[in-house]
Amino acid sequence: MQKIISSASNEDLKQLARLVQNVRERRKSRQMVLEGIHLLEAALDVALVPTMVFVNEDAAQRSDVQALLARLPSASECIQVARGVFAKVTALSSAPEVLAICPRPEASKPQEDASRLLLEDIQDPGNLGTILRSAAAADVREVYLSKGCVDVFSPKVLRSGMGAHFALSIHEGADLAAELAAFTGRKLVTHLAGSTSLYGQDLSGPIALVLGNEGSGVSDALVSLSDVRVRIPMPGHAESLNVAMAATICLFERVRQLQC
Template identity: 40%
Template sequence: MKHITSRDNPLFKELRQLATQAQARRKAGRTLLDGVHLCQAYSQQLGAPEICVVSESALANTEVNQLVSASLLDAAQKICLPDALYETLSQVEHGVGILFVVPTPARAVPAALTETAVVLDGLQDPGNLGSILRSAAAAGIRHVFCSNGTVSAWSPKVMRAGMGAHFLLHIYENCDLVEVLNRSKIPVLATSSHTKTTIYQSTLNQPVVWMFGHEGQGVSAALMAKATQTVTIPQQAAIESLNVAASAAICFFEQVRQQLT
């Protein structure tokens, strides 16, 4: 394990850019996983990261020590930082003190959509996106397509909200969603308050594409035109609408329920 103590160290400067600049992460094709749970999930699903960074105090933590010492991480470059330097990288308050630097996958859009997928149009909130990814993975959905205007799926905040779901999904970013939907061989569903058909009246024991949009504006008109069905989620009239992440979870697990029965 290499110990770095200077802020002027070139590797530390590179890590600092990755931690603080979205543009640097995009250019490098890398991101940071912050915390024991995310790092454990990554190593279990995908193996060694490019770099493992720990704080000096974290080495006394049993979980961190076991993870750093595991044979799964033999291929990783291991860096130890004084706590003060480590804290300039981490966005987690009172965190344990371990993070991974990992590559962000670039995937080609499939030639056709034949299994259940999620299309996300312009989501802005990292917590919402991370929650949707987590629900999708839990529901057994593998493919998620994000528009150019959607927050980066691999940003540290989305990664934390996803709680490891990223490593079970195929995430496609900066997609032309109209073109994606043109490739669909299965029904395309969108939620709407302007329909009487509830999600519980829909036939979901088959693959479908789920569409969800911007927190305030919803799905664009161009994409709504691609929907083969709109459904509504019954709720009290006093509440105007559900949070998009909550809506997605209800849709995904109603589909799971129908498939199980």
Template identity: 40%
Template sequence: MSFKHIVSRDNPVFKQLKKLADNSRERRNEGKTLLDGVHLIEAYLEAFNDAGIELIIIPEGQSSVEATGLIQSLEHIATIMLPTLMFAELTPVASATGILALVKIPQLAAPEQPAFALMLEAIQDPGNLGSMLRTAAAAGVETVYLSTSCTDAWSPKALRGGQGAQFVLPIVERADLIVELQNFCGNSYAATMQGESLYAQDLTQATAFVIGNEGAGLRKQTIAATTKPITIPMAKSALGSVESLNAGAAAAVCLFERRRQVLL
């Protein structure tokens, strides 16, 4: 296997990779991102084959058995090797997995009238966003809409949290949620601390759930644009009650309650 050995941070290839790892605007402008680890790269290959993979990046030293096997299967793709410390600058985890891939960001077409949608407003934590996308894919969501203030769905941390969800789930980024809610042909529900119980809703028709920022929740105007606000009933005890679920947990409960009703 042949590869180019890059040892300088001034190398233009490394500079480009570092920008893509660190900067959402660079990823958006270039239409590219970095996949970290065997699982993500294999998920990308399963969805798109290797047509969108432009470069393989490996560290000096010994890789895992899984990474070595994947590297060998992709030996026809241009490969570079980096010193361990430079490689670590490109990966979001403390323990490097042994392989990165530079890929084109896929563009999955969203249905014009999805029957099941998730709308996210101002989600800030990339790992949390990735986890919510993974939950959405598992629950059968057809389209996810991300507001302009949401974190980037294609950052290395969001991709790691999604575990391949971004490759199978149409994602509309920088969406105007008010407009999307006005155009949605079904019932839309704002997850809030007040409102009717989630479990009192008929979710067997076209349904959209709207989840807000981890701390601030949803804006009043966004809530007003939905069919109604709903809440997830929580247990109370002599010790008091938890004030609220986090955004990821709330999304999971709502999405799988809809799936449960549809499967009845």
């Protein structure tokens, strides 16, 4: 490990800060920033190679941090950063043990009949990360994001996803209409004015599940390409469900049917 960096004007730290703060920088460089031990472990588990790993001086001698650093490939540069400087780079209230710059994983070509999740203009990082976490847990690995979605590899979405990104094939900037039109399985869109209950649908075969923006929902163009508009029954007093909750309910209704 290199000597401790004690100045925020260090060029490597300045680049790290740009990646944390600027979506254009992340997309242009095809990089992401992983905050904390758990995310770095998850990336290493799928053989992603960090270009640089910054270690918080306060945590550098901890046994769990030392064990993590021992897993780093030889191509990864490891730098220790003074406590006061490290805290200035992260947006977290409490500075994590490590920050790592990693390449964004590339989506693989899916099987034609693989079930998939299509997300249109999801704006809240917490919602998107939670949806990805639910998709990974429900084993729906193909995820398509419209150009209007928040950056899926932003630090906030990565934290909320808790490593789910590395279990999924994430297709950014997708033409959702083209993807939906080409899909040969059942196409379901969640809709408050849906004519049929989610629980009356057969989800056991290949499905494409479409969810839309937190405020406006799914666009008419995508609704017109779907086979059915489904609603989640809400007998209580609520106008609608959070999009991440709705996605989780739909995904795990599919899991329930597959296990029956």
